Amino acid sequence: QLYYQVLNFGMIVSSALMIWKGLMVATGSESPIVVVLSGSMEPAFHRGDLLFLTNRIEDPIRVGEIVVFRIEGREIPIVHRVLKIHEKQNGDIKFLTKGDNNAVDDRGLYKQGQHWLEKKDVVGRARGFVPYIGIVTILMNDYPKFKYAVLFLLGLFVLVHRE
């Protein structure tokens, strides 16, 4: 009985992992779904909105697009809009971003001495979104007790359900 439960649990976890990895391959992004963490893109996106990204190399970066990028050395991805691009013949591109709700562009956010972003900083391009759903992730982050409660309940549910 216990063996069966453990196997079942393992199946669920590995299916979820497969779906996630499959999404990563299909979209070309290491993080195909992100949660909006700040209000810098309001009124389009609010904290807690979920964004679906693609990061296909064939898609050129153009102004007006909403990109999710990481600043070198920082973990938190930022969701802003491309304001300027300068692209060379060979495809090398450098670009500047700005949050819709911010008064100034992002140069102040970049690394010391860094004036532009490059392709390697991009996690993906926002192609679609669903509002509010990501709020659960933010809650879990801000209130660790909530996270443990959720995990505990999930575990309980899986175990009890198998009886």
Next chain:
Amino acid sequence: LRKNVEDFTGPRERSDLGFVTFDITADILKEKCIFDWNVKQLFLYLSAEYSTKNNALNQVVLWDKIILRGDNPRLFLKDMKSKYFFFDDGNGLKGNRNVTLTLSWNVVPNAGILPLVTGSGHVSVPFPDTYETTKSY
């Protein structure tokens, strides 16, 4: 959708800085009822696209505006100055005859896909061969 522009370049230490003034007349509702049930807002932006010796492709957003559902969909903007500095990465604006201005918009739905649409029609702005030294902006 119609744009009229006037322009001149200003000297800056190492990079060309362009000044563009423009008019925009737009009637958004005409574009096949763009504000359908799933549209929350439109992010409009005017961008300049051009090539230079340094870079094969340059795109710079000069101006943008957010139009929320329920806002007046008609735009009558005259003598607008660009919101953002039109810096080139180098000196590619001087004498550049082929700077194209296009109006585009990002449709933000209540939920779903985020399309980027480019308006039909664009305006070409030729930049002069000399720098202006004391034009007030």
